[in-house]
Amino acid sequence: MIQFTHVYKTYPGPVHALRDVSLEIQKGEFIFLTGPSGAGKTTLFRMISGFDKPSSGDVQVAGHDLTRIGVNEVALLRRKIGVVFQDFRLLKGRTVFENVALPLEIRGERPNFIERKVDEILEQVGLSYKRDQLPDQISGGEQQRVAIARALIHQPGLLIADEPTGNLDSALSEEIMDLLERVSAQGTTVFVATHDQGLVDRRAKRIIEIRGGQITIDQ
Amino acid sequence: MQSALKEYWKCFQRSWIHQTGTQLATLSVLAATFTVVGFVFCLSLNLKRVLTQWGESVQLTVYVEDTISQKSLADLKTALETDERLKNISYVPKESATELFKTQMATYAPDLLKDAEFANPFPASFQVQLSETIEPQAVAGTLEGIAKKIQGFKGVEEVSYGQGWVSNYSSFVGALNASGWVIILILIAGSLFVVGNAIRAAISARRDEIEILELVGATPNMIRAPYLFEGALMGLMAATIGVVANYGIYTWELSILESNFAFARVAANIGFLGAGGIVLMFVTGGIIGFVGAFLTVRQINDGWSASQKFDS
Numbered sequence: 063m064i065q066f067t068h069v070y071k072t073y074p075g076p077v078h079a080l081r082d083v084s085l086e087i088q089k090g091e092f093i094f095l096t097g098p099s100g101a102g103k104t105t106l107f108r109m110i111s112g113f114d115k116p117s118s119g120d121v122q123v124a125g126h127d128l129t130r131i132g133v134n135e136v137a138l139l140r141r142k143i144g145v146v147f148q149d150f151r152l153l154k155g156r157t158v159f160e161n162v163a164l165p166l167e168i169r170g171e172r173p174n175f176i177e178r179k180v181d182e183i184l185e186q187v188g189l190s191y192k193r194d195q196l197p198d199q200i201s202g203g204e205q206q207r208v209a210i211a212r213a214l215i216h217q218p219g220l221l222i223a224d225e226p227t228g229n230l231d232s233a234l235s236e237e238i239m240d241l242l243e244r245v246s247a248q249g250t251t252v253f254v255a256t257h258d259q260g261l262v263d264r265r266a267k268r269i270i271e272i273r274g275g276q277i278t279i280d281q
Numbered sequence: 282m283q284s285a286l287k288e289y290w291k292c293f294q295r296s297w298i299h300q301t302g303t304q305l306a307t308l309s310v311l312a313a314t315f316t317v318v319g320f321v322f323c324l325s326l327n328l329k330r331v332l333t334q335w336g337e338s339v340q341l342t343v344y345v346e347d348t349i350s351q352k353s354l355a356d357l358k359t360a361l362e363t364d365e366r367l368k369n370i371s372y373v374p375k376e377s378a379t380e381l382f383k384t385q386m387a388t389y390a391p392d393l394l395k396d397a398e399f400a401n402p403f404p405a406s407f408q409v410q411l412s413e414t415i416e417p418q419a420v421a422g423t424l425e426g427i428a429k430k431i432q433g434f435k436g437v438e439e440v441s442y443g444q445g446w447v448s449n450y451s452s453f454v455g456a457l458n459a460s461g462w463v464i465i466l467i468l469i470a471g472s473l474f475v476v477g478n479a480i481r482a483a484i485s486a487r488r489d490e491i492e493i494l495e496l497v498g499a500t501p502n503m504i505r506a507p508y509l510f511e512g513a514l515m516g517l518m519a520a521t522i523g524v525v526a527n528y529g530i531y532t533w534e535l536s537i538l539e540s541n542f543a544f545a546r547v548a549a550n551i552g553f554l555g556a557g558g559i560v561l562m563f564v565t566g567g568i569i570g571f572v573g574a575f576l577t578v579r580q581i582n583d584g585w586s587a588s589q590k591f592d593s
Contacts, residue, residue: 111496134500141498151493155295165497167288212497 069119079105092246097272112136144213148228152197203234289510307479315523349436378403421451476573516570
């Protein structure tokens with residue numbers, strides 16, 4: 063699903079965000095990505111989701127070679143993955159339903175299909191009753207569940223979540239992690255970046271630790 | 282297609298809701314621009330109509346020699362009558378010219394009518410007028426061409442058409458058209474800039490939305506489309522306001538011309554843009570809005586902009 067081979071990323075400065083990173087993630091795996099702030103976690107995620115290119119090395123995600131990917135192919139790649147952020151990134155002027163429906167609209171699905179799929183996923187994340195609310199009218203935990211529903215609505219093979227519990231209390235964090243585990247159990251590769259060591263310790267999953275742009279632990 | 286248009290319409294509404302001031306300012310500037318463009322267009326059309334009417338009154342006189350043969354005279358007449366650029370061809374014999382002169386001069390020289398000794402100095406002539414199909418700015422050139430052609434006929438003494446006046450008239454019409462186009466082009470260039478700025482503001486305000494759209498796999502064209510729609514619609518709205526404002530100006534001017542300048546008899550030749558002109562205004566508005574938006578949106582969104590939101 064994901065393969066990094068001797069990947070380097072250097073930003074002007076120069077800032078060496080990634081140094082000789084090599085990793086391989088199989089389909090259906092659940093992986094935690096840990097490390098201090100500025101270690102290179104987000105750079106890694108940015109590459110996986112096609113928002114940045116490596117300075118050198120090779121990156122393969124869901125069959126796409128990200129070193130040579132073009133603008134339109136990036137869009138196709140993003141339709142195969144789901145992304146969840148700490149700050150939810152929901153469209154404030156649109157309802158819960160409309161936010162979740164967005165990936166399907168982009169793919170040009172029929173309205174009936176969209177309606178059915180959105181209702182199904184909202185039921186899965188327990189938000190059917192908030193269907194017509196705006197993001198500002200629901201809690202942080204609910205907003206994150208909407209973001210997860212949006213990331214999963216098109217049944218991606220890969221879900222990446224960048225600090226998905228960063229803005230939530232511990233109870234809500236556990237709730238979100240349970241939800242992500244259920245998603246993984248259904249065959250989706252889930253890659254979660256987090257600072258929360260307790261959260262990682264409570265779940266027996268593969269852990270990749272990154273420090274100073276280099277992978278220090280992969281177990 | 283229908284759902285896409287519905288979505289573009291929603292984006293347009295959101296722009297108006299969240300940036301009412303900017304949108305209103307843009308629409309006002311564009312509407313004012315299109316009012317001026319429409320006014321210049323309408324003025325140009327009406328001046329052309331009035332000048333065409335004046336152009337029709339231009340008369341060409343072909344003087345023939347006293348010694349011209351009947352055959353040459355007939356050939357000349359046929360040549361004039363078969364020329365599609367000419368109309369109202371009439372032959373004025375030598376005697377009629379003299380009689381006409383005597384009648385016209387009777388007030389000033391009454392004895393002239395009784396003077397049997399008065400020698401006839403006037404040549405016979407053909408009086409012709411230009412066809413109304415000739416464009417005002419082409420009058421001088423056309424007359425010159427006709428004069429050259431007729432001058433070559435056997436027995437033609439002189440061809441006269443008030444060369445100086447006609448030349449000035451054609452230059453005036455040409456200058457008027459050129460300056461009208463210059464004004465319209467300047468205003469159109471300004472409109473592109475104004476639309477571009479409005480779209481830039483809309484993009485800036487909806488940056489988060491663009492990033493989220495990128496995130497869920499929208500292609501650059503999908504992201505650009507609502508802004509192009511918004512630009513085209515803004516241009517169309519401005520053009521509509523421009524047409525309505527010009528209609529108001531037209532009816533006001535017409536009432537003044539009919540009441541205060543009735544003696545000039547120009548009101549009958551004054552008209553509004555016409556269906557074709559109005560459609561042209563709408564199409565121009567839409568195109569300018571679209572192009573203004575396109576020039577802005579093509580500079581943004583290369584599929585990587587959401588990366589700016591990430592922190593390394």
